[in-house]
Amino acid sequence: MSDIDRSSAIAILGGTGDQGLGLALRFAVAGRPVVIGSRKADRAEQAATEVLSQVPGAEVAGFENADAAVRAEIVILSVPFEHTASTVKAIREVLVPGQIVVCMAVPLAAAIGGAPAHTLGIWQGSAAELVASLVPDGVDVISAFQNVSAHRLQDLSEAVDCDIIVSGAKAPRGRIIDLCGLIPDLRGVDGGPLANARIVESMTALLIGINRRHKLPEGAGIRITGLPDDPS
Amino acid sequence: MSDIDRSSAIAILGGTGDQGLGLALRFAVAGRPVVIGSRKADRAEQAATEVLSQVPGAEVAGFENADAAVRAEIVILSVPFEHTASTVKAIREVLVPGQIVVCMAVPLAAAIGGAPAHTLGIWQGSAAELVASLVPDGVDVISAFQNVSAHRLQDLSEAVDCDIIVSGAKAPRGRIIDLCGLIPDLRGVDGGPLANARIVESMTALLIGINRRHKLPEGAGIRITGLPDDPS
Numbered sequence: 001m002s003d004i005d006r007s008s009a010i011a012i013l014g015g016t017g018d019q020g021l022g023l024a025l026r027f028a029v030a031g032r033p034v035v036i037g038s039r040k041a042d043r044a045e046q047a048a049t050e051v052l053s054q055v056p057g058a059e060v061a062g063f064e065n066a067d068a069a070v071r072a073e074i075v076i077l078s079v080p081f082e083h084t085a086s087t088v089k090a091i092r093e094v095l096v097p098g099q100i101v102v103c104m105a106v107p108l109a110a111a112i113g114g115a116p117a118h119t120l121g122i123w124q125g126s127a128a129e130l131v132a133s134l135v136p137d138g139v140d141v142i143s144a145f146q147n148v149s150a151h152r153l154q155d156l157s158e159a160v161d162c163d164i165i166v167s168g169a170k171a172p173r174g175r176i177i178d179l180c181g182l183i184p185d186l187r188g189v190d191g192g193p194l195a196n197a198r199i200v201e202s203m204t205a206l207l208i209g210i211n212r213r214h215k216l217p218e219g220a221g222i223r224i225t226g227l228p229d230d231p232s
Numbered sequence: 233m234s235d236i237d238r239s240s241a242i243a244i245l246g247g248t249g250d251q252g253l254g255l256a257l258r259f260a261v262a263g264r265p266v267v268i269g270s271r272k273a274d275r276a277e278q279a280a281t282e283v284l285s286q287v288p289g290a291e292v293a294g295f296e297n298a299d300a301a302v303r304a305e306i307v308i309l310s311v312p313f314e315h316t317a318s319t320v321k322a323i324r325e326v327l328v329p330g331q332i333v334v335c336m337a338v339p340l341a342a343a344i345g346g347a348p349a350h351t352l353g354i355w356q357g358s359a360a361e362l363v364a365s366l367v368p369d370g371v372d373v374i375s376a377f378q379n380v381s382a383h384r385l386q387d388l389s390e391a392v393d394c395d396i397i398v399s400g401a402k403a404p405r406g407r408i409i410d411l412c413g414l415i416p417d418l419r420g421v422d423g424g425p426l427a428n429a430r431i432v433e434s435m436t437a438l439l440i441g442i443n444r445r446h447k448l449p450e451g452a453g454i455r456i457t458g459l460p461d462d463p464s
Binding site for chain 2: 117149161162165189190191192196198199200202203205206207209210213214216218219220221222223224225226227228
């Protein structure tokens, strides 16, 4: 993949985890080059092999996080919240203006040994705004993908059936809304400015609680109704 | 309506407003006795007349708020956030153990002249928890109905098509979930403990932002997907 097209590639840091691997599979199916990042290159390479085995012909490769982040304009952070800041710090030196960093972290209290369906207070307001405080000038941070079920992403035989609320500056927000549309039955909904990540992150905690009360192995999702492009 | 059945009646304080009147219409259609409350009895009586004109044969009457609150086991607070605490203080003397007070207020920053799609920080955590701090012992507070479109409620020719996330103590929460089921295509979803009202109230601010960006006169709603009883 030395000839990877950086403008169409999608880097997924933490792409070895359930949600990251699910996104990697879905973007590979959609024909986009996928660059998987991990703290250890060999684990990223293993995940790339896994994607290739499920999506023959996929353009996919694995690298250590910073080596992955330089290979795509869009860099999705799919690491647990407790590793979000350290991951951003590990790649910030290689980020350049024009790149889009997508934060899908949810600051669950479980990160510090607390309840799985509670969120922590973040000084900046949300995990996404924390990330925005750490990236170089000219790099946009977008909040998205928090509430999509890993189980549904990984089951390529099924549509995902979920709305993704996308927040951040207008132009990069539009690009990530378009990205959502590459995955069957996934829809990006314009969630306004990045500060609204505060709401979307806490909504994910609410969905986790609903999953637990209803014992939903596939995970609850969310749909906004009343939009002009509602799925029928 | 001197013979009103208190156990099946639903009191709607602020039932002269758009959302409250919409709920009054829908519960009247479902055959439940409806008691509309307002700060002024004559305005409540006017609203009751309006309900009766749209739902002939409805069992509906209007009273000053405290006189309404004594007439139903379930008391829905449908007043703007800035009048929520004063309304509860005006009725707390007449509330008795076993009653359920439903809070549908959203602490929008607009209440203090701020942005319509931002929420205020509430010391107790949410408007619903603020209400819970004000009611007498033995009265349950449930958070619900924040995000249902007044326009959709009032248009009796259409189904409402929205999930209502219901939070609070288990037994009264179940009763309000059942209440949602009286309205066509409205579904109550178990939202867990009352503290989750923090999330639901802020979600409503997010929906208001989506309404504005997409210019949706009917109002966006929300659906949780993946539940066993999902609408088809």
